[in-house]
Amino acid sequence: MLAKRIIPCLDVDNGRVVKGVKFVEIRDAGDPVEIARRYNQEGADEITFLDITASSDNRATMVHVVEQVASEVFIPLTVGGGIRQPEDVLRMLNAGADKVAINTAAVFNPEFVKEVCDRFGSQCIVVAIDAKRVPDQNGHHWEIFTHGGRKPTGLDAVAWARKMQDYGAGEILLTSMDRDGTKIGFDNELTRSISEAVSIPVIASGGVGNLQHLVDGVTEGKADAVLAASIFHFAEYSIGEAKRYMAERGVEVRI
Amino acid sequence: MGQKIAVIDYGMGNLRSVSKAVEHVCAAADEVRVTDDPAWIASADRVVFPGQGAARDCMAAIGQHQLNQAIRQAATSKPFLGICMGLQVLLSHSEENGGTDLLGLFPGEVRRFAASELKVPHMGWNRVQPSREHPLWAGIEPGSRFYFVHSYHVVPQDTGLIAATTDYGIDFTSAIAKGSLFAVQFHPEKSADNGLRLLQNFVRWQV
Numbered sequence: 001m002l003a004k005r006i007i008p009c010l011d012v013d014n015g016r017v018v019k020g021v022k023f024v025e026i027r028d029a030g031d032p033v034e035i036a037r038r039y040n041q042e043g044a045d046e047i048t049f050l051d052i053t054a055s056s057d058n059r060a061t062m063v064h065v066v067e068q069v070a071s072e073v074f075i076p077l078t079v080g081g082g083i084r085q086p087e088d089v090l091r092m093l094n095a096g097a098d099k100v101a102i103n104t105a106a107v108f109n110p111e112f113v114k115e116v117c118d119r120f121g122s123q124c125i126v127v128a129i130d131a132k133r134v135p136d137q138n139g140h141h142w143e144i145f146t147h148g149g150r151k152p153t154g155l156d157a158v159a160w161a162r163k164m165q166d167y168g169a170g171e172i173l174l175t176s177m178d179r180d181g182t183k184i185g186f187d188n189e190l191t192r193s194i195s196e197a198v199s200i201p202v203i204a205s206g207g208v209g210n211l212q213h214l215v216d217g218v219t220e221g222k223a224d225a226v227l228a229a230s231i232f233h234f235a236e237y238s239i240g241e242a243k244r245y246m247a248e249r250g251v252e253v254r255i
Numbered sequence: 256m257g258q259k260i261a262v263i264d265y266g267m268g269n270l271r272s273v274s275k276a277v278e279h280v281c282a283a284a285d286e287v288r289v290t291d292d293p294a295w296i297a298s299a300d301r302v303v304f305p306g307q308g309a310a311r312d313c314m315a316a317i318g319q320h321q322l323n324q325a326i327r328q329a330a331t332s333k334p335f336l337g338i339c340m341g342l343q344v345l346l347s348h349s350e351e352n353g354g355t356d357l358l359g360l361f362p363g364e365v366r367r368f369a370a371s372e373l374k375v376p377h378m379g380w381n382r383v384q385p386s387r388e389h390p391l392w393a394g395i396e397p398g399s400r401f402y403f404v405h406s407y408h409v410v411p412q413d414t415g416l417i418a419a420t421t422d423y424g425i426d427f428t429s430a431i432a433k434g435s436l437f438a439v440q441f442h443p444e445k446s447a448d449n450g451l452r453l454l455q456n457f458v459r460w461q462v
Contacts, residue, residue, distance in 0.1 A: 002373075002423060003380045003400060040447065045380055071275050076402060076445050093269045098445060121308040123376060123404045124269075170376060170404075201374050224374055254380040254400045 003254040004218050005045035005225035006242055007078075007203060008232045010035060013052050015061035017233075036069045036077075039232070042239035044075065045254055048101070048173075048227060051081030063095045070096020080128055080173070089116050093124060101173055103128035104146050107153055110167060117168025126203075127169040131157035131190055132177045142190050149177035157190070158197045165198045172198065173227065176206040183209025183230070191221030203227050211237055211245040218251050257284030260458065261299035263326065264289045265306070265316040267340065273305045276444035280455035293325035301458065302329040304438075306340030310365065310407070311352035313340050323358070330360055330436050336457050337438030339405060342431065345438060346409050361431070363411035373424045376406045383429050383441065386417045391437050391456045399449045401441035403429075408440060435462040 011018050016030040036047050047069070051062045059082060066079055079092045080101030089100045106113045106127050117125050130149060131142040142157035161172055174194055176187035186204045195202040204223035208214060208231055217226045231237050237245075243253045260281060262274045270289050278287045288295060296302060304326060306313050317323055329335050330345065337345055349355045349365035357365070368375045380400040385392045408427040411417065418437065419430035430439045437457065443450035 001381070002377065002403075005379050070272060072279070074272070074276050074279070074444060074451060075447050076404075094271065096269070096271045096275070098269075098272065123307055123378075171378065199370075199375055201376070201378050224379065 001252050003045070003252050004223070004246070005203075006214065006239055006246075006253065007046045007048055007225055007227040008039045008044050008239065009048040009050060009205070009227050009229045010233075011050050011052050011229065012062060012065060014058040015065055018052065032065045033068045033072075035233075036073050039239060040073045040075055043243060043254065044239050045225070046076040046078060047073070048078040048080065050101075051079065053082065056082075063091055066092060066095040066097050078126060078173075080126070084112075086116055086119060089120055089125075093120060097124075099124045099126050099171070101126040101128045103130065106164065107144060107146055107155065110163065113164060113167045113169060117170075122168045122170035125169055126171045126173050127161075127164040128173040128175065129157060129161060129164075129194070130175050130177050133187070133190075142193070145177055149180070158193050161194045161198050161202075165200050169200060171201045171203065173203045173205060179207025180205075182207050185209065185213040186217040186221055186223070186226075188216055188221035191217060191223050195222040195224070201225065211242050214242055215246055215249045215251055218246070257282055257286060258300035258458075259295075259298065260285055260287045260301045260303065261296045261329075262287065262289045262303045262305065263296060263322065263341075264291045265313070265320045265322055266291075267306045267308045267313050267316050270305055273303060273338065273444045276451060276454055277303060277458065280451055281458045285458070291320045291322060293322060296322075296325045296329055299329070299333070301334040301336075301460075303336045303338065303457075304330075304341035305338040305444075306344065308340065309352055310340070310343065310349040310355040310357065313344055314355060314357060317344070317358075326358065327360065331434070333435055334457065334460050334462055335436045335438075336454075337436070338444070339440060339442060342438035342440055343407060343409055345431075346411065349407060351407055361411050361413065361416060361433075363409060363413075365407050365409050367407050368424065371424050376404055377423050378404045380446075381421050381423060381441075383419045383421055385419045385430075389418055389432055389437070390460050391418075391432070391453055393456050394452050395449055401429075401439075401443065401446040401449060403441045405440060
């Protein structure tokens with residue numbers, strides 16, 4: 001049976017991991033290469049790098065990070081943040097990324113997703129969706145937001161996910177902007193709504209504070225993979241602990 | 256002197272991971288070259304044949320790079336490792352792109368996973384059950400997990416070719432072997448220690 005994936009995510013700013021990482025054994029807690037190596041040793045199923053660099057000059061640094069990691073860490077690598085042109089996708093794939101996550105550019109230019117899926121293949125295109133609950137007469141629905149959850153787009157998240165699948169996306173990285181950073185768990189209702197609406201894999205993101213949240217993302221949210229940042233960075237839990245906890249609760253994982 | 260290992264480049268996808276992983280497990284004196292040069296492929300001691308993307312595009316790219324003959328020759332004469340599309344195109348025909356003729360080294364079909372509640376593509380780490388002993392499985396526990404990403408799977412006519420199966424709704428063929436040829440649906444270059452072990456077994460394989 002296919003295992004549910006556990007994906008640690010690193011926010012990288014100008015080549016350095018931000019939000020801090022506390023591994024006692026690690027010499028340089030800001031070095032994405034060293035942290036990726038560590039996560040690989042712990043049994044991470046993939047690693048996602050989110051480039052939060054603002055200036056394009058510094059983006060070249062991200063390419064070097066990916067090159068270094070890909071030369072010694074042999075698990076799938078995803079890179080997101082600032083991917084706006086086909087050339088951005090190409091540069092990351094050539095550096096050794098296996099998948100590239102497209103977020104804002106997809107919202108402003110959905111044809112971009114179609115274009116890069118045709119050119120590079122669906123298997124390497126992840127569409128990142130940042131969604132927020134919005135009240136309506138039937139209760140609520142979820143809407144796509146951009147700019148870190150500040151700008152509404154009017155796009156319905158479920159319809160958008162279906163559209164991105166039709167445009168060729170190979171996977172969806174779904175972040176609840178309501179839950180991001182709260183540590184109270186994924187928005188499992190959101191995850192389930194999207195996961196049941198599409199046939200491509202869905203990665204749940206946003207809100208993980210403990211290991212039960214990872215289990216809930218899979219069992220209640222029907223996620224194919226779960227992504228978390230802080231619980232792994234601060235060594236609250238290791239990837240190995242997370243997997244054992246999930247396995248004990250009946251979730252199929254790679255151990 | 257080291258051996259020459261060719262990673263066939265026909266413009267379908269990123270081969271950096273494959274070449275890096277092979278370099279990681281081979282001897283320092285070995286030369287790993289990503290190449291579309293038929294002469295270099297013909298002179299190589301071992302050949303790795305990766306590939307991703309759609310069947311029609313892969314076949315077109317093989318034609319454009321004039322690699323048809325070099326691939327056939329290598330696949331039947333020296334240690335040869337097909338990966339992902341590098342497995343699928345060895346069969347005769349694929350359902351993909353409304354039907355695509357493939358290289359036809361082995362009679363058989365490439366079929367899409369049937370619609371079900373299971374997600375397609377089949378993406379992630381799944382168990383690989385060897386169907387028989389083979390030098391490339393050395394040191395790898397039966398049922399070990401490897402990383403997959405694909406929507407189509409091979410159905411060889413000759414079931415004697417099957418070297419491993421994997422359960423995804425159906426038991427599909429996840430590896431085939433014949434003589435000096437071995438081909439896998441999963442990505443050993445992305446499968447952590449088990450994948451590196453398989454690649455190491457390949458670079459040391461004495462056929």
